[in-house]
Structures are given as C-alpha cells and as structure tokens.
Amino acid sequence: MNKKLLLGLFLVFGLIAGQSYASEPDSDAFDQTRENSVLESYNRAMFGFNNYFYHYLLMPVARGYRYVTTPSVRRSVRNSLDNIREPISTGNFLLQGNLKESGITLARFAINSTLGLFGLFDVAEGWGLKKKTTGFDETFAKWCIPDGPYLVLPFIGSATPRSTVGMGLGFVFDPVYWGTRHDANVSDKATYAYAALQAITIMEANMDFLNDLERNSVDYYTAVRSAYLQNRKNMGCRSSEDVVNATASYDFDFDIE
Amino acid sequence: MNKFLLSLVAALSCVWALGAQAAVDAAKAEAFVKGVTEDGIENIINANIPQAEKDKRFAKLFNSALDIQFIGQFVLGRYWRTATAEQRQEFIDAYRELNVQTWSKRFDEFKGRNFIFKGTDASNSANQIFVNSTVPMEQGEPAKVVWRVKQIGNEFKIVDIIIENVSLAITARNEYTAFIKQSPDGVAGLIKNLQEKTKAVDKKVS
Numbered sequence: 001m002n003k004k005l006l007l008g009l010f011l012v013f014g015l016i017a018g019q020s021y022a023s024e025p026d027s028d029a030f031d032q033t034r035e036n037s038v039l040e041s042y043n044r045a046m047f048g049f050n051n052y053f054y055h056y057l058l059m060p061v062a063r064g065y066r067y068v069t070t071p072s073v074r075r076s077v078r079n080s081l082d083n084i085r086e087p088i089s090t091g092n093f094l095l096q097g098n099l100k101e102s103g104i105t106l107a108r109f110a111i112n113s114t115l116g117l118f119g120l121f122d123v124a125e126g127w128g129l130k131k132k133t134t135g136f137d138e139t140f141a142k143w144c145i146p147d148g149p150y151l152v153l154p155f156i157g158s159a160t161p162r163s164t165v166g167m168g169l170g171f172v173f174d175p176v177y178w179g180t181r182h183d184a185n186v187s188d189k190a191t192y193a194y195a196a197l198q199a200i201t202i203m204e205a206n207m208d209f210l211n212d213l214e215r216n217s218v219d220y221y222t223a224v225r226s227a228y229l230q231n232r233k234n235m236g237c238r239s240s241e242d243v244v245n246a247t248a249s250y251d252f253d254f255d256i257e
Numbered sequence: 258m259n260k261f262l263l264s265l266v267a268a269l270s271c272v273w274a275l276g277a278q279a280a281v282d283a284a285k286a287e288a289f290v291k292g293v294t295e296d297g298i299e300n301i302i303n304a305n306i307p308q309a310e311k312d313k314r315f316a317k318l319f320n321s322a323l324d325i326q327f328i329g330q331f332v333l334g335r336y337w338r339t340a341t342a343e344q345r346q347e348f349i350d351a352y353r354e355l356n357v358q359t360w361s362k363r364f365d366e367f368k369g370r371n372f373i374f375k376g377t378d379a380s381n382s383a384n385q386i387f388v389n390s391t392v393p394m395e396q397g398e399p400a401k402v403v404w405r406v407k408q409i410g411n412e413f414k415i416v417d418i419i420i421e422n423v424s425l426a427i428t429a430r431n432e433y434t435a436f437i438k439q440s441p442d443g444v445a446g447l448i449k450n451l452q453e454k455t456k457a458v459d460k461k462v463s
Contacts, residue, residue: 122396131397212359216359218450218454219432219433219436222431222432222436225431226427226431230422230427231421
C-alpha cells in the first residue's frame with residue numbers, strides 16, 4: 001500500500017465523516033436524500049398533483065390503449081419508438097468512450113429502420129445485436145457529474161437536476177424534433193403526438209407495478225423517491241461494466257446496531 | 258506514520274477482510290438461493306394447484322427462506338430501539354403478513370422466467386454475502402437480482418433482495434422511518450396502517 005493511496009483513503013473517510021457530522025442529528029444512514037424541508041413540501045405537492053393526473057387521465061388512456069391493442073402490437077409500437085431514439089444512444093455511447101456499444105446501436109438503427117420496417121420489428125436482436133440504451137443523463141453520470149437532490153417535475157415525475165438537463169438535451173437531439181424543426185407547424189404537432197404516445201406506452205407498461213406499490217405503501221412518495229434514487233446509482237461514475245451491485249456501498253451499515 | 262506501521266495497518270486490514278469473507282460459504286449460499294428459487298418456480302408458479310394452495314405454499318417458503326425478524330429490525334431503523342417488545346412483535350407480524358400477501362399475488366407474473374446465477378460478491382457485514390443473478394426479459398437486457406444472504410451456523414437466510422439496484426429493505430426502511438417521523442402515533446401508527454393494508458388486500462382477494 002503506498003502513501004498516496006493511504007492519504008486518499010483518509011481523505012475519503014474524512015469526507016464521509018464530515019458529511020455525517022453535517023447532516024441532521026436524526027437523519028438515517030440509509031436516507032440517500034439531501035432534500036431540505038422546503039424542497040420536500042414542493043415535491044410532495046407536485047407528486048400529489050402528478051398522481052391525480054396519472055389516475056384520472058393518463059391511466060384511463062393507457063388502459064384504453066391496452067384494451068384495443070394486442071401485446072405484439074404494443075411491442076411493435078415500443079420497438080419503433082425505441083428505434084427513433086437509437087441514434088441518441090449511439091452518440092452517448094461514443095461520449096462515454098464505449099465504441100463497441102456505439103457501433104452496435106448504430107448497426108441496430110440501420111438494420112431495424114430498413115429490414116425492420118421503420119423499427120416495427122427488432123430484427124437486429126435476432127442477429128445477436130441486443131438492445132442497450134443510454135442517454136445524456138448516463139453520460140453525465142459516467143463523467144462523475146453530481147446528481148443533485150430529488151425533484152418532482154410537473155407531469156413527468158421523478159427527476160434530479162442532472163436527469164432534467166439530460167432529458168432536455170435528449171429532447172433537442174431527438175430525431176423527431178430536429179427532423180421536423182424547419183416547419184414550426186409540423187414540428188409542434190409531431191412533437192406533441194410523439195410525447196403523448198411515449199407517455200401512454202410508458203404508463204401502460206408500468207401502471208400495474210405503480211398501482212401495486214401505491215396500494216402497499218404507507219408513504220408512497222418516499223417509496224418512489226427511495227427506489228428512484230437507488231436505481232440511479234446503477235449508472236455509477238465508473239466504467240460501464242463493473243457496476244454490478246451499487247447497494248453494496250451501503251454495506252457497512254447493514255448490521256443491526 | 259512510518260513504513261512499518263503502514264504495512265502493519267495494510268496487513269491487518271487484509272486479514273480482517275479475509276476473515277469477513279471466510280465466514281460465509283459462498284458456494285453453499287448460492288446453492289441455497291438457487292434452491293429457494295427452484296422450489297418457488299417448480300412447486301408454486303408452475304404447479305397445477307388451486308390458488309389457495311399456492312398461497313399456503315408461498316407463505317411457507319417465504320417464512321423459511323427469509324429472516325423476517327432480522328429484516329424487520331433493519332427496516333424499523335432507530336425506531337426499533339424505542340419500540341416496546343409488544344410493538345416489535347406486532348410490527349414483525351404485520352410486516353410479514355403484508356409481504357406474504359403482496360408477493361404471492363405478484364408471483365404469477367414470473368411464469369416462464371428463470372434465474373441465471375452469476376456467482377457471489379463479498380459483503381462487509383458480518384456473516385453476509387451477495388448472491389448475484391439475472392432474469393432474462395422478453396426484450397433487451399436481463400434484469401439484475403441480487404440476494405443478500407446471511408449465514409447462521411449451517412443455516413442460510415435471505416435478508417434482502419435487490420432488484421435493478423433497488424433494495425427492498427432499504428426502500429422499506431426509508432418509507433417506514435419517514436412515515437413514523439410524520440405520524441403522531443409513531444410506531445403504533447405504522448403498525449395500524451400496515452394491518453389495515455393487509456386487510457384491504459385480503460378483501461380484494463376473496
């Protein structure tokens with residue numbers, strides 16, 4: 001063990017100790033949020049609003065969509081929506097220095113857009129080119145840009161400052177947006193229809209799980225926030241392959257005092 | 258600090274790390290989790306038996322495979338210490354009931370799927386180890402499922418399930434401690450709420 005490494009370790013532990021000293025006296029070691037009370041009351045209010053919107057508008061529409069479509073139709077819709085965004089993954093894998101995945105997504109886009117009839121069928125998957133998506137948010141994570149506190153955005157839901165910036169860039173670079181941007185009239189309609197279709201398909205895929213979680217939660221907001229933030233640790237600020245189990249970072253505390 | 262001290266610290270920490278790992282038998286821990294999942298898939302999900310019998314078998318498997326006492330204690334966090342003995346027992350029972358009901362209802366979604374085991378990772382917690390697995394999905398990347406397993410003598414128990422990096426125990430702990438903090442009745446309020454949730458699920462089933 002060299003001295004630099006040891007110094008590094010001391011610094012890291014110093015930082016951790018400093019953080020736990022700085023946090024509220026009654027905070028929990030597993031509470032991964034640094035949400036202050038003002039932000040939390042805004043978040044809870046917006047969360048309530050979104051939940052109302054989901055239950056009374058988005059979920060009924062998603063149920064209607066489920067009713068009139070078969071699983072294979074829904075899969076094709078999902079395939080083509082994903083296919084449209086495949087170039088964003090290509091660019092971001094490149095930004096992350098992952099040439100292999102960047103090439104795979106590019107090949108997938110070429111194959112599925114042509115042989116897969118505009119992405120309706122995932123032909124490339126059958127050829128061993130497995131779907132793997134990424135975006136600006138994950139690129140920022142790989143660059144070790146901090147995530148910031150938990151935020152609830154209107155209609156969209158769970159987010160953080162970093163994910164919001166990533167989402168904004170993803171929107172600007174979305175082929176549907178830049179493909180139609182020369183004509184404001186077409187662009188508006190295409191973008192709204194596209195966003196609505198995405199919202200409906202995402203809700204259709206997740207509503208059973210969300211309803212179940214809500215039914216079994218004593219504090220639905222905290223359950224969603226906790227799961228969302230833990231899941232984001234998957235992105236990690238490390239190389240792409242080694243993040244097997246980020247929960248192990250909680251390990252030291254997983255003993256009962 | 259001189260070089261001798263540095264190497265002593267390094268050596269001691271290595272020994273300590275080895276000691277922590279050696280306490281759990283990795284191969285046996287993996288075999289244990291594998292056995293639990295196979296039992297669940299063969300004898301419950303794929304079995305041709307009425308739902309009531311499935312629920313019964315699931316409750317049995319759940320209680321034998323998971324150390325719900327340990328999980329419950331972890332989930333309650335610092336409120337475990339302030340809870341009375343009676344409250345502790347009530348909480349464990351309510352938490353167990355709600356989990357058994359929730360999971361046995363969701364179990365069928367697992368039909369046609371299986372776990373692929375991917376070895377283990379050491380844990381820094383005493384007598385614990387992570388068993389890694391993936392579940393192939395219809396499309397795209399497989400889902401990652403990691404099992405936190407605790408060894409007690411020759412016996413193994415699951416103490417947490419981490420799905421796509423989301424730990425069920427940590428999520429519950431965050432949720433329950435947030436609830437208790439806001440509830441005027443504290444732990445008693447949480448227990449009451451959990452019991453009501455179990456009854457509500459009961460009604461839906463029957």
